[in-house]
Amino acid sequence: MNIQELAKDIPVEGEQALEGIDFITNGEQYLTFVLAKEQYAVNILCVEEIRSWENPTIIPNAPHYVKGVINMRGIIVPIIDLRLKFTIGKPQYLETTVVIVLTYEQDNKSRTIGFVVDAVSDVLNADQGDIKKAPSFGGTMPHHYVEGLINVGDNVVTLLSVLALQTIEEHQRHA
Amino acid sequence: MSIDLSQFIPTFLEESVEGLELMESSLLELDQESDSETINSIFRAAHSIKGGAGTFGFNDVTEFTHLVETLLDEMRDGRRKIDQDDVEVLLDSVDCMRLMIEAIRDEVTCEDDKIAQTSILLEKTLAISSHDSNKSVAADSDKIDESARTALCWQIRFIPQHHLVQTGNDPLLLFNALSDLGELSVFAKTDDLPSLSDMDAEELYLTWKLELISDCSEEDIKEVFEWVEDECELIIEQKPQGMVVNENVVNVNEEEELPSDKLSNEIIPSSGEKTLETKTNDSEKVATKAKPEVGSIRVGVDKVDGLINLVGELVITQSMLSELGNDFEMSKVERLVSGLEQLLQNTKELQESVMRIRMLPISFAFNRFPRLVHDLSKKTGKEIELIISGEQTELDKTVMEQIGDPLVHLVRNAADHGIESADIRIAAGKPAKGTITLDAYHQGGNIVIEVCDDGAGINRDVIFAKAVEKNLIDAKDVLSDSQVYDLLFEAGFSTAAEITDISGRGVGMDVVKRNIQSLGGRIQVESVHGKGSTFKVHLPLTLAILDGQLVKVGSETYIIPLIAIVESLQVESDLINRVSGDMVLYRLREDNVPVLPIYQLFELSAECKEVDNALLVVVEADGQKVGLMVDDLLAQQQVVIKSLADNYQQVDGISGATILGDGSVAMILDIPGMIALAKKIGKENSPSIIQDSIGENA
Numbered sequence: 075m076n077i078q079e080l081a082k083d084i085p086v087e088g089e090q091a092l093e094g095i096d097f098i099t100n101g102e103q104y105l106t107f108v109l110a111k112e113q114y115a116v117n118i119l120c121v122e123e124i125r126s127w128e129n130p131t132i133i134p135n136a137p138h139y140v141k142g143v144i145n146m147r148g149i150i151v152p153i154i155d156l157r158l159k160f161t162i163g164k165p166q167y168l169e170t171t172v173v174i175v176l177t178y179e180q181d182n183k184s185r186t187i188g189f190v191v192d193a194v195s196d197v198l199n200a201d202q203g204d205i206k207k208a209p210s211f212g213g214t215m216p217h218h219y220v221e222g223l224i225n226v227g228d229n230v231v232t233l234l235s236v237l238a239l240q241t242i243e244e245h246q247r248h249a
Numbered sequence: 250m251s252i253d254l255s256q257f258i259p260t261f262l263e264e265s266v267e268g269l270e271l272m273e274s275s276l277l278e279l280d281q282e283s284d285s286e287t288i289n290s291i292f293r294a295a296h297s298i299k300g301g302a303g304t305f306g307f308n309d310v311t312e313f314t315h316l317v318e319t320l321l322d323e324m325r326d327g328r329r330k331i332d333q334d335d336v337e338v339l340l341d342s343v344d345c346m347r348l349m350i351e352a353i354r355d356e357v358t359c360e361d362d363k364i365a366q367t368s369i370l371l372e373k374t375l376a377i378s379s380h381d382s383n384k385s386v387a388a389d390s391d392k393i394d395e396s397a398r399t400a401l402c403w404q405i406r407f408i409p410q411h412h413l414v415q416t417g418n419d420p421l422l423l424f425n426a427l428s429d430l431g432e433l434s435v436f437a438k439t440d441d442l443p444s445l446s447d448m449d450a451e452e453l454y455l456t457w458k459l460e461l462i463s464d465c466s467e468e469d470i471k472e473v474f475e476w477v478e479d480e481c482e483l484i485i486e487q488k489p490q491g492m493v494v495n496e497n498v499v500n501v502n503e504e505e506e507l508p509s510d511k512l513s514n515e516i517i518p519s520s521g522e523k524t525l526e527t528k529t530n531d532s533e534k535v536a537t538k539a540k541p542e543v544g545s546i547r548v549g550v551d552k553v554d555g556l557i558n559l560v561g562e563l564v565i566t567q568s569m570l571s572e573l574g575n576d577f578e579m580s581k582v583e584r585l586v587s588g589l590e591q592l593l594q595n596t597k598e599l600q601e602s603v604m605r606i607r608m609l610p611i612s613f614a615f616n617r618f619p620r621l622v623h624d625l626s627k628k629t630g631k632e633i634e635l636i637i638s639g640e641q642t643e644l645d646k647t648v649m650e651q652i653g654d655p656l657v658h659l660v661r662n663a664a665d666h667g668i669e670s671a672d673i674r675i676a677a678g679k680p681a682k683g684t685i686t687l688d689a690y691h692q693g694g695n696i697v698i699e700v701c702d703d704g705a706g707i708n709r710d711v712i713f714a715k716a717v718e719k720n721l722i723d724a725k726d727v728l729s730d731s732q733v734y735d736l737l738f739e740a741g742f743s744t745a746a747e748i749t750d751i752s753g754r755g756v757g758m759d760v761v762k763r764n765i766q767s768l769g770g771r772i773q774v775e776s777v778h779g780k781g782s783t784f785k786v787h788l789p790l791t792l793a794i795l796d797g798q799l800v801k802v803g804s805e806t807y808i809i810p811l812i813a814i815v816e817s818l819q820v821e822s823d824l825i826n827r828v829s830g831d832m833v834l835y836r837l838r839e840d841n842v843p844v845l846p847i848y849q850l851f852e853l854s855a856e857c858k859e860v861d862n863a864l865l866v867v868v869e870a871d872g873q874k875v876g877l878m879v880d881d882l883l884a885q886q887q888v889v890i891k892s893l894a895d896n897y898q899q900v901d902g903i904s905g906a907t908i909l910g911d912g913s914v915a916m917i918l919d920i921p922g923m924i925a926l927a928k929k930i931g932k933e934n935s936p937s938i939i940q941d942s943i944g945e946n947a
Contacts, residue, residue: 131914132805133893133900134851135926143897145908152897186896 101201110163178240268294406484431463612640639689667704707776734774738762799883870920
């Protein structure tokens, strides 16, 4: 194969980027992540940043899934372990363990909270029509956290409600 | 060219609020003897608000303020004597304007009966004035008098058909002709104005209300409208002179294009005579609805200049240090050390100057009290004088904003419970007029605000009896005066014989105390029965920075506010006493200090779990000393307080968090909160940690 043919295979700059993220697709984009073996997603517009795990400062007498607070560029951000919160999998803190920091704005007040998950996986495009209702029974996760289910290939991704996650009062109720 | 006016609206709102404050305080000073400067300043403030509101199209404010202004104008010219009733009306108007301004700020529509009522009242007052002025001040205003004797007031409703302008008639010309007959006021009504997209540029959608003061006859007026008779509906009425209100005269130019202004104001008084009452509740309701404030501070240029100088010095130090770092040798270590010292000095000064920017004189908080006392005095029928001193004492803006409500409570209490009615006062040999004193001064790193009244004082026995009745204490308890007064701050505790709408429901004092404590302050009561009482509020100067002692418990670092620490000591095991079921007390000279192990309270693992060799930090809160057991004492430093509630919520026993030099987060301990937490845990479990020294333990 000569160099000319090789050059043809290399995509022109920009083409590939479009293919990967696909701006043309309608609907919302979601960040998917993994808790144990299950796939979850949150609206990508709420994601502030993804951080690696660091030991937080303990909040005295907080529920066991509130791991503590960290300093994110001068902001005090509480850290909640979703695996403990929803009793999914084992709370291990490995190199792939990450913290997804979400910000949700409501009534002119924004709230920033970090959530510990096993790993982030992908960005998902989905129409409103792709989001199916979840059955109203079963599972350890309280149902108001679930906005719907999205089919991705053979897998099912649970779409989480950022509003419910960010409602701190919910995180006070002892599980 | 168009400028986006909306960016100036916040400034307008701020200036209006300031203007209203000025109006209010000047109005309270206003009486017969006042010089013209007082009334002029009120007038100017009203005028600026009107002008600003007009610019931004807040027409309800403009219209209302115009009425106020007219009344003020009459007072200014001497056409009207300044009497107390008028001042009351004006004070109510200020309240209404404040409601409207707040409504604009919150972007809600302001629908308050009070505004409508007050504007009716204003109009009535104005109407009376015209009569009065005609009779009493006749000598001063010959001209008005003369015209008033002969002139009639014609009210004309002019409702043209839409195609009026197409017939070649111009309303402007008609009005010009009318104004030749006498003094003409024109109000355009824009009610029928369609949306811009539906508007036909060649059609006329406006109707007018005209007021003509003239000695002409009805025929004369009809003659003017002769040419348009068939294209319009015309209602001509004669009205009594008194109802004339000098509204804005609208320049009638091109009709369809211009008027987004609704300058129509229905000047028809409502049928039933409504008496007006100050509804303090309403204004409070609006206040609580307000969004979190993003206000601004006005800073003196000298403070800013000082800051710029300091930043300059900081930059110089920084460049010196970075130059030093470029090729560093051990021989230069001396210069490095001195450079770092300079940097420390610079940052400290900079920090202090920045803090000073947030400092405002407490007069901002005190300003509302003359009005409050004025209203209270009217409501309770007691004569009360308010003396304010130390209003130049500076205080952090955040503290100031939050101390307002507790102070209002204290002043209300003083007026309602403290000051006795005049006959009782005279019987007790006191002057009939009661006095409430507000004072503020600095004391150490704190500011002290005193609310002092010369009323009946607190009756210790009544409180004691009430507390026994409410099962707060036992009848056999022996309490000191201050312990008795502290009972006042218990929830649901009120000694008022009867409940009034001002105070006495027993909600309040506990809130006052909680608010003050949440600001890191405390409240102290002194009282002499029959002579009066003094409430002293001690507050930290600022909420943003705190001197703290860093301590270690297990792997965690905590910060204890330096101001709370009495002393730190190494425990001597023979001074430890275990009493009443494994409660650990430490004998500190004469006191028995309960020991509070932080690790136990916060459910941590600690190196040092035995009290025998522990380090004890003795702290004091609410007169209660507690020994906090820690693993290690670290440095003392100033820390910047960050709220946990921003992204999380308040945590029991923790007043906030801060970021340490290494970037990690440390919690700041809230001593009263920790004691409360220990009590709570003590009640839940077997009471092993600490017991309440009041009540349970006596």
